[in-house]
Each structure stands twice: as C-alpha cells, then as structure tokens.
Amino acid sequence: MEGFDLEKEMKELNLTTSKESREDFLSYKVKPGVIVYPRTEEEIVKVVDYANRKRIPIVTWGAGTSLTGAVSCEGCILIDMKYMSSILEINDVDWYVRTQPGVNLEYLNKKLMERGFFLPPDPASFFLCSVGGAVANSSGGMRGVKYGTFRDWVLALKVVLPTGEIVKIGEPLRKNRAGYDLTHLFVGSEGTLGVITEIWFRIVPLPKRKLIPLLVSMPSLDSTAGVISDIRKSGIMPEIAEFMDSEVLKTLNVHLNAGLKESEGGMLILLIEDQDLESIRNIIRKWDGDLTELSDKEWERVYSLRAQAAIALKASAKEMLVEDIVVPVSKLMDAIRKLKELEGKFNVRMPVIAHIGDGNLHPNILLEEKEVALELFEKVGEIAIELGGSISGEHGIGVQKTKLMAIQLAKHNGVKVLEIMKRIKEIIDPNDIMNPGKYVERAYNESMRN
Amino acid sequence: MEGFDLEKEMKELNLTTSKESREDFLSYKVKPGVIVYPRTEEEIVKVVDYANRKRIPIVTWGAGTSLTGAVSCEGCILIDMKYMSSILEINDVDWYVRTQPGVNLEYLNKKLMERGFFLPPDPASFFLCSVGGAVANSSGGMRGVKYGTFRDWVLALKVVLPTGEIVKIGEPLRKNRAGYDLTHLFVGSEGTLGVITEIWFRIVPLPKRKLIPLLVSMPSLDSTAGVISDIRKSGIMPEIAEFMDSEVLKTLNVHLNAGLKESEGGMLILLIEDQDLESIRNIIRKWDGDLTELSDKEWERVYSLRAQAAIALKASAKEMLVEDIVVPVSKLMDAIRKLKELEGKFNVRMPVIAHIGDGNLHPNILLEEKEVALELFEKVGEIAIELGGSISGEHGIGVQKTKLMAIQLAKHNGVKVLEIMKRIKEIIDPNDIMNPGKYVERAYNESMRN
Known part of the structure; x- marks a missing residue:
C-alpha cells in the first residue's frame, strides 16, 4: 500500500473525504489513510467493495468515545458517520425507533421523551456518543441494573457486510423465530463484522411512578456490600444503584467543592420506587448507613457529580486508566x-x-508511570476472572483487553469458544478488512502464540 | 447404518437405553435407533463423541412439546433428558437460577416463587415442557408483551458441542462483553448446535403491585385493533394482553360451557397495573367495548379457559394446525x-x-383434509411476511416452516443472511450430526434448490 493515494481513490468514487489524524477519547491514535463521510448506504457499499477488493482495513467512527482503542488505526479507511445522523421513524404503536448510526444518544432520547418514550441504556458518554457506537460496543450505564445494556434494546440492524451486501439482521419485532439470532452477534461486535447503517431500537414508555432519589453514606465497605446484597435478597429492583468510594468523594470535594460526606464505606446513590422506600430504610438502618432523601434539585446535583466523577479523578493525576470489570453481586465484598x-x-x-x-466496577488507576498500570490492569482483570465475573461489562475489548479476554474464555468457557468466535469472524469477513487486528481476532492470535 | 445395532453400541458405553417409537405433541414421528437416558454431562460426551465419529444424527428430547416437528427423527440417537432434571442453584443475590435442562418449567417456577422470584416466559405448555426445550426453541407465552421470550432470560449455557467439547456459552452476569455474544445464537437453535446440559436463567422478583384482570367484549375487529393500538400509543405496558375471536368464544361456550359473551370483535383479556385502569377504561369506552373487572376467582377461570382454548378447538375438528405468526402491532387490523x-x-x-x-397471532386451521391445510398454512405465513412481520414468533421452525423461513429471510433480510446461518452451523457441527436436515440447514438447502 506504500505510495498509494487512498484519498484520491475515494474521491474517484465521488465520496466526500478528508485526511487527518485523530485521537479517540483515551488518546489512542487514529491515523487513517483517508476519512470518508458517506451520506447514503450506497456510498458505504462503494467504500466497502473497494476495500474488500484491495484488502484495506475499514474502521467506522461514530463519536470516538471508545475506551479500549477499538477505533485506533494506521492507514485504514475511516468511515465517519457524521452525515448519517437522521432519526428515520419513531413508531409509538410498534414501540421502536429506526435511526441512522451517527445520531447522538442524548439527542435521540430527547426526541423520544417528547413522545413519552425512552431508550434506557445511559453510558456516561451519552451526551457525546453516537448510537451506532453504543450498539457496536453494547454499551451500558447507570440504568443497567434495571434495564441491561444495549444488547437488550436492539431489535434489528441494517448492515453493509464486509463482502459488500446490504442485509437486515433481525426484525423490528419483539418476537421473531426466523433463524438463528444474529442480531446479538452484531451488537457488541466492535465494528469487526460490518458497517451498521440503520438501527431499530426497542423503546418503552417513560416510568410513570414517582422515583425517589437517595444518598447513603456508609461506615465501611463491608456494610456497603451488605446493603446491596440485602437489596437483592429483598427482591428490590432499583432504577439506579451507584457507588463512589471514599477516595472518589474526597476528589469531588477537593476539585469540585462537592461537599459530600466522606466515610470509609463510601457513598451509595439509589433511585428507587416509592413502594420500596420502607424496606430500603430498614436495610440501611441494619448496616448503620446514613440516608438522605434528595429533593429534585439535590438529585440533579448528585447525578451531575456522579457523571463528572471520572473526569475529576482524571484531573487529579498524570495518567488514568479506567477499568471496567464485573463480578457477581454476591462477590462484591471479595472484589x-x-x-x-x-x-x-x-x-x-x-x-x-x-x-x-x-x-x-470501574476502578480508576491513577499514576505517574504507565508501565505499572499495564501490569496492574491485568491484575484487576484477573480478580474478575477469579471471582466468576467478567473482564468487561460495558467498555468492551478493542486492543486493550484481548489478552484478558482470552484468559477469561479459556478459564470460564473453554478454548473452543474463542475459536468459534474467530471462525464466525472469518465467515463474515473472509478478507479480514473490518477493524482487523483487534478484539476476537487479536485475542485468538495471542492465545495461539502462547 | 443398516443392520447396525445402535442400542448395543450405547449399552457398551454403559448408558441407560431403550428403543421405542414416540410421537411428539403434534404427532410428528420420532423413530430413534436408540434412546439414551444420560445422568451426567460425561455420559452425553460419550454419546456425542460416538455419534460424531460414526456420523449418526442426535436429537435431544425434553418433553416432546414441539409444535414444528423439531424433534422428529428416523434412526437417530435420541437423548432423553428425563434424568437431567435437577435445579442446581437458586441465587437470590445474583438473581439467577442454574438448572439442568430436563426440569419442568412449572416446577421450576414453583420453586422460584417460594423464594419470591420468577422466570417470566409462560408458553402454553408450561406445565408439560422442559426448560431445555424452551431454551432450544426460545419459547414465548402470554407474558411476552411485557417480558419478551426465553431469549431475553438466558444468561449462560453449558453445552456439549457436536465435536464433543464441553463449553460454557456466556456468563451468568447481567453485563458481559468478553467476546461475541454466542448465548443468543444457541437460544432458539432447536438442538442443531449442541446438547444443552446446564442453563443459567436470569430471574426477577415477583411483581409487588396489585394487577387488575379485565375481560373486554368488543363489537368489531376494527375496534379490537383500535384498543390495542391506543394502549400502545398511551404508553401502557400490560402484563398480559390476550385475544380470542368470536369463533373461539363459541367453541369454548359449546365445549366447555364457558358462558362467555360472543361478539363480532371477540374478547380481550388484559392484566394491567392499577395506575393504568383509568386510561384503559377511557380507551375501551372510545371503542365501544364492554369491560368487566374480574375478581380473583373469575380471573382464575378466564385464565384457565384461555389456556384450554387450543385444546377445545382441536376437539371441535378432525385436524388442527396451529399457526404462529407475528405482525407489527400497527398492522393487526390488516392481518x-x-x-x-x-x-x-x-x-x-x-x-x-x-x-x-x-x-x-395463532390462527388455528381446522379441517378435514390436510392437503388444503398445507397450502393455507403457507398463505398465512405470507401474510406475516407481506406485513413486515415474521412467520414464527415462538413456535419455531423445525421441519414445518423451513420454506417460509427462507422466503422471509430472502424478502426481509437478504439471502446472504441465511447463508451466514448455514455456515455457522457448519463451523460448530462440521459432521452435521446435531438434529440434521431441519431448520436452518433445511431452509438453506430448499432455497438452493429453487
């Protein structure tokens, strides 16, 4: 590919192009050979056909909020979805929204809420991220405890396959048994199986009942884990159940003048239904927590502090790596x-x-030297694996967590499972042009080398 | 395989065996070369290894309640799961139940309810079916309107792959991003990708709020569709929203002395939250429906009549074929x-x-000659395809709907999608021993012949 002018080639296909380097949200380098800005599916087919013939990597760019290097590249064709950003249909009878991938998640939800509906998953980047990126990454968020992640909300997708065909994956129906479920294969595929051009999301009515926001200061980490465990045993499904440890609280107090009570056990932020208030009170009393019922205004402030917590932490150190592990709720204390x-x-x-x-859990590794971080990063992942959890809940794998992913699959699932994933990638992308060298492919290759 | 004594071979592997023919619930013939009754995963591995070496078809039998011929066979090894029927763990903190596949669904839910939890999907065969069968088929039920089908409730599976490896697919966690989502590929795979030996189901607390059962007699089919459409537009999520047309009501009245009001628009059975009662009343008034709020006792009776409706219909004719199509809710009237x-x-x-x-929708085709039925059966499926729906919502494909499935995929999704499904089957089951000649494989082969 040396001496080869990709931008010229793309211009000859009548595509809008540019050529510059970018960084994603975590400063992974994105150095494309060309950036294309398609406005139609047909233009995407042109790009993919070309790339498939010439064996050139394609990376799709939504808003660059990946936290795992999933959109990093060198010499790729970067497909920037900024012009594929229309909401195509909000259907309040069939309860779906059909949208292009470049739509901003916050904007989409604003439009849905005007109609009395919403799309629940709320990654911390909701005000920045594109819905296409959220699907490719199967992102989560605070509402995950009740509503799951994006994989629970995608009904169907239109995709340009690496081999150039436009297909629809799944149906915009709650029930559909016509063949193997491929929809969930594409959700969370991190751009390695095709270019998403349309999405049908399931939507639901906004909650009608009054929700009660609570702030709970906990005396010890044991008691924090105890509260969560008891909430689950009591069959209470909170709308939100967040946690910030004492170090996070201190940082918010110092950097944002938050005025939050600091204590050994950190702080729980709960949003619950009124019917559960009495049970929650009892549980928190049992564990010596200090509960405050928040006014709407206070809730807004706490929610915003929670949303800014990672940024405040980042500002407090030279380097920060955001971890993203899951453990069974029953193993929280061990973790x-x-x-x-x-x-x-x-x-x-x-x-x-x-x-x-x-x-x-998102342990945020704050440090001066990156070397230490990488070793520590792996140790954190190993805790999740050891406790029967997962090395990623909602940030994904990209180039960052392939080794840990291979370890987890080998320990929990069997090496054959990674091989099946790799072979599915080969079937769908025989020339390995879709976001190559990352995720499943990279995990597989690394595991083969060991 | 002629003259070959499969039962002797299985006995030599120290397996419990028998040999007799069966029929499934819809009288599809099951004529195995041998039936084995494994008690452990290791015994299943023995069977699969053997079958994979000798290229002998394996069919897994839960309770035989398939409605599509999915467990029919001739000369196969039938793996009967009757001894793999233990509930292994109910975890009220991590909110899952881990169970063997042979467990009866009603029994499982009884045990969960004793702990304040439940597994929502409720196929009409809930009192007969095995949970393994429900997963293999991704079954639905009356609660689907709120809770979806089995694909929404499986967290992880243990599976003996056709190549003999024991693997775990997925993790028993609400959030997990370690690799492509294969769990949903196996849910609804109708026994074609492996033998399920363990299942982790997500469970949720029983609803705490009082639910109100309503019976609504409708003057016309237009008004019935109008009510449903308005319920959706109003953002009301019923727990149950069932329908029986006038012909069904008449049959119940004649055969079960039901005493239900017969009318042109049939009857709606709704289970709703109290907060929605006023809105529902208004909607039904608008469409001239006749609403009755049911006592607990009346509700039990109506629920039971609804559950027996298909059986009463079957008794009223010589032959009955149960259809299972889905249309967008907005297209109900057209359908x-x-x-x-x-x-x-x-x-x-x-x-x-x-x-x-x-x-x-379940149109029940009642007739004297089966020939007519088969043509009609296809026409019904074509209505679903034409209206943007699906040829199956919860009964699946088996041998019965492969042609319609191929048509739907070609029209809605693109022929490449069926090819991808077929190639995934080939990767996982290279010797084509798992429930061969049905579902995806058969649909693909039929579509190739055309």
Whole structure:
C-alpha cells in the first residue's frame, strides 16, 4: 500500500473525504489513510467493495468515545458517520425507533421523551456518543441494573457486510423465530463484522411512578456490600444503584467543592420506587448507613457529580486508566477487598466508581508511570476472572483487553469458544478488512502464540 | 447404518437405553435407533463423541412439546433428558437460577416463587415442557408483551458441542462483553448446535403491585385493533394482553360451557397495573367495548379457559394446525382482515387466538383434509411476511416452516443472511450430526434448490 493515494481513490468514487489524524477519547491514535463521510448506504457499499477488493482495513467512527482503542488505526479507511445522523421513524404503536448510526444518544432520547418514550441504556458518554457506537460496543450505564445494556434494546440492524451486501439482521419485532439470532452477534461486535447503517431500537414508555432519589453514606465497605446484597435478597429492583468510594468523594470535594460526606464505606446513590422506600430504610438502618432523601434539585446535583466523577479523578493525576470489570453481586465484598490489596501492593491510588447494583466496577488507576498500570490492569482483570465475573461489562475489548479476554474464555468457557468466535469472524469477513487486528481476532492470535 | 445395532453400541458405553417409537405433541414421528437416558454431562460426551465419529444424527428430547416437528427423527440417537432434571442453584443475590435442562418449567417456577422470584416466559405448555426445550426453541407465552421470550432470560449455557467439547456459552452476569455474544445464537437453535446440559436463567422478583384482570367484549375487529393500538400509543405496558375471536368464544361456550359473551370483535383479556385502569377504561369506552373487572376467582377461570382454548378447538375438528405468526402491532387490523379473506377463500374455519399485545397471532386451521391445510398454512405465513412481520414468533421452525423461513429471510433480510446461518452451523457441527436436515440447514438447502 506504500505510495498509494487512498484519498484520491475515494474521491474517484465521488465520496466526500478528508485526511487527518485523530485521537479517540483515551488518546489512542487514529491515523487513517483517508476519512470518508458517506451520506447514503450506497456510498458505504462503494467504500466497502473497494476495500474488500484491495484488502484495506475499514474502521467506522461514530463519536470516538471508545475506551479500549477499538477505533485506533494506521492507514485504514475511516468511515465517519457524521452525515448519517437522521432519526428515520419513531413508531409509538410498534414501540421502536429506526435511526441512522451517527445520531447522538442524548439527542435521540430527547426526541423520544417528547413522545413519552425512552431508550434506557445511559453510558456516561451519552451526551457525546453516537448510537451506532453504543450498539457496536453494547454499551451500558447507570440504568443497567434495571434495564441491561444495549444488547437488550436492539431489535434489528441494517448492515453493509464486509463482502459488500446490504442485509437486515433481525426484525423490528419483539418476537421473531426466523433463524438463528444474529442480531446479538452484531451488537457488541466492535465494528469487526460490518458497517451498521440503520438501527431499530426497542423503546418503552417513560416510568410513570414517582422515583425517589437517595444518598447513603456508609461506615465501611463491608456494610456497603451488605446493603446491596440485602437489596437483592429483598427482591428490590432499583432504577439506579451507584457507588463512589471514599477516595472518589474526597476528589469531588477537593476539585469540585462537592461537599459530600466522606466515610470509609463510601457513598451509595439509589433511585428507587416509592413502594420500596420502607424496606430500603430498614436495610440501611441494619448496616448503620446514613440516608438522605434528595429533593429534585439535590438529585440533579448528585447525578451531575456522579457523571463528572471520572473526569475529576482524571484531573487529579498524570495518567488514568479506567477499568471496567464485573463480578457477581454476591462477590462484591471479595472484589473490593482484593482491589484494596492491589492498591497497597502497587502503591497506587485506584478509586472505585461502580454500577454496584449489577456488580460492574470501574476502578480508576491513577499514576505517574504507565508501565505499572499495564501490569496492574491485568491484575484487576484477573480478580474478575477469579471471582466468576467478567473482564468487561460495558467498555468492551478493542486492543486493550484481548489478552484478558482470552484468559477469561479459556478459564470460564473453554478454548473452543474463542475459536468459534474467530471462525464466525472469518465467515463474515473472509478478507479480514473490518477493524482487523483487534478484539476476537487479536485475542485468538495471542492465545495461539502462547 | 443398516443392520447396525445402535442400542448395543450405547449399552457398551454403559448408558441407560431403550428403543421405542414416540410421537411428539403434534404427532410428528420420532423413530430413534436408540434412546439414551444420560445422568451426567460425561455420559452425553460419550454419546456425542460416538455419534460424531460414526456420523449418526442426535436429537435431544425434553418433553416432546414441539409444535414444528423439531424433534422428529428416523434412526437417530435420541437423548432423553428425563434424568437431567435437577435445579442446581437458586441465587437470590445474583438473581439467577442454574438448572439442568430436563426440569419442568412449572416446577421450576414453583420453586422460584417460594423464594419470591420468577422466570417470566409462560408458553402454553408450561406445565408439560422442559426448560431445555424452551431454551432450544426460545419459547414465548402470554407474558411476552411485557417480558419478551426465553431469549431475553438466558444468561449462560453449558453445552456439549457436536465435536464433543464441553463449553460454557456466556456468563451468568447481567453485563458481559468478553467476546461475541454466542448465548443468543444457541437460544432458539432447536438442538442443531449442541446438547444443552446446564442453563443459567436470569430471574426477577415477583411483581409487588396489585394487577387488575379485565375481560373486554368488543363489537368489531376494527375496534379490537383500535384498543390495542391506543394502549400502545398511551404508553401502557400490560402484563398480559390476550385475544380470542368470536369463533373461539363459541367453541369454548359449546365445549366447555364457558358462558362467555360472543361478539363480532371477540374478547380481550388484559392484566394491567392499577395506575393504568383509568386510561384503559377511557380507551375501551372510545371503542365501544364492554369491560368487566374480574375478581380473583373469575380471573382464575378466564385464565384457565384461555389456556384450554387450543385444546377445545382441536376437539371441535378432525385436524388442527396451529399457526404462529407475528405482525407489527400497527398492522393487526390488516392481518386479521387478510386472515378472514383466507377463511372465505379456502372455506375453512380458522379461529384466532392471539398474544395480541405483541402482535403474535395463532390462527388455528381446522379441517378435514390436510392437503388444503398445507397450502393455507403457507398463505398465512405470507401474510406475516407481506406485513413486515415474521412467520414464527415462538413456535419455531423445525421441519414445518423451513420454506417460509427462507422466503422471509430472502424478502426481509437478504439471502446472504441465511447463508451466514448455514455456515455457522457448519463451523460448530462440521459432521452435521446435531438434529440434521431441519431448520436452518433445511431452509438453506430448499432455497438452493429453487
């Protein structure tokens, strides 16, 4: 490909192009040979056909909010979806929204809410991210404890396959048994199986009941884990159940003048139905927590502080790596204890923000040297694997977590499972042009080398 | 394989065996070369290894309640799961139940309910079916309108692959991003990708709020469709929204002395939250429906009548074929009108029972000659395809609907999609021993012949 002018080639296909380097949200380098800005599916087919013939990597760019290097590249054709950003149909009888992939998630939800509906998953990047990226990554968020992640909300997709065919995967129906379920294969495929051009999301009515926001200061980490465990045993399904540890609270107080109570056990942020208030009160009393019922205004402020927590942490150190592990809720205490041990052993700060209600922890590794981080990063993943959890809940794999993913699959699932994933990739992308060298392919190749 | 004593071979592997022919629920013939009754995963591996070496078809039998011939066979090894029927773990913190595939669904839910939880999907065969069969078929039921089908409730599976490896597919976690989502590929794979040996189901707390059961007699089919459409537009999520047409009501009255009001528009059975009662009243008034709020006792009776409706219909004719199509809820009226036209054209009775809230219709074809039925059966499927629906919502494909499935995929999705499904089957089952000649494989082969 040396000396080859990709931009000229794309211009000859009548595509809008540019050529510049980018960085994604975590500063992974994106150095495309050309950036194309398609406005139609047909233009995408042109690009893919070309790339498939010439064996040139394609990377699709939504808003660049990946946290795992999933859109990094060198010399690829970067398909930027900025002009594929129309909401095509909001159907309030069939309860779906059909949209192009470049639509901003917050904007989509604003439009849905005007009609009394919403699309629940709310990644922290909701105000930045594209819905196409959220699907490719099967992103999660605070509402995951009740509503799951994006994989629970995609009914159907239109996709340009690596071999150039436009296909629809799935049906915009709640029930459909016509063949193997391929929809979920494409959700969370991180751009390795095709270019998503349309999405049918399932939508649901906005909750009608009044939800009660609570702030709970906990005396110890044991008691925090105890509260969550008891909430689950009592059959209470919170709308939101978040956690910030004492280090996070301190950082918010110092950097954002938050005025939050600091305590050993950190803070729980709960959003619950009124019917569950009495049970929650009792549980928190049992574990010596300090509960405050929030006004709407206070809730807004706390929600915003929670949303800014990662940014405040990042500002407090030279380097930050955001971890994303899941453990069974019953193993929360073990996980937190092991994380604290690691902090001591590596002598780094690793404040934890968590979607604690579903066991999804984000230890944020703060440090001066990146080398230490990478080793620590793996140790954190190993805690998840050891406790029967997962090395990623909602950030995905990209280039960052392929080794851990291979370890997890080998330990929990059997090596054959990774081989099946790799072979599915080969079937759908025989010339390996779709976001190559990452995720499943990379995990497989690395595991073969060992 | 002629003159070959499969039973002797299986006995030599120290397996419990028998040899007799069976029929499934719809009288499809099951004539195995041998039936084995494994008690452990290791015994299943022995069988699969043997079958894979000798290229002998394996069919897995849960409770035989398939409605599509999915467990029919001639000369296969039938793996009967009757001894793999233990509930292994109910985890009320991590909100899952881990179970063997042979467990009866009603029994499982009874055990879960004792702990305050449940597994929502409720196929009409819930009191007969095995949970393994329900997963293999991704079955649905009356609660589908709110809770979806089995594909929404499986977290992870243990599977003996056709090549003999024991693997775990997925993780028993709400959030997991370690690799492509294969779990949903196996759910609804109708025994063609492996033998399921363990299942982790997501469970949720029983609803705490009082639900209100309503019986609504409708003056016309237009008004029935109008009510459903308005319920959706109002953002009301019923727990149950069922429909029986006038022909079904008449049959229940004649055969079970039901005393239900017969009217042109049939009857809606709704289970709703109290907060929605006023809105529902208004909608039904608008469409001239006749609403009765049911006591607990009346509700039990109506629920039971609804459950027996298909059986009563079957008793009223010589032959009955149960259809299972889905249409977008917004196309319900078009669908019902087209079904009525077919009734006239073919001069048969085709009473409709429906999970109307999610657009899932069960026209029951009653007749004397089966020949007519098969042509009519296809016409019914074509209505679903034409209206943007699906030829199956919850009964699946088996040997019965392969042609319609191929047509739907070609029209809605692109022929490449069926090819991808077929190639996934080949990867996982290279010697084609798992329930061969059905479903995806058969649909693909038929479509190639055309």
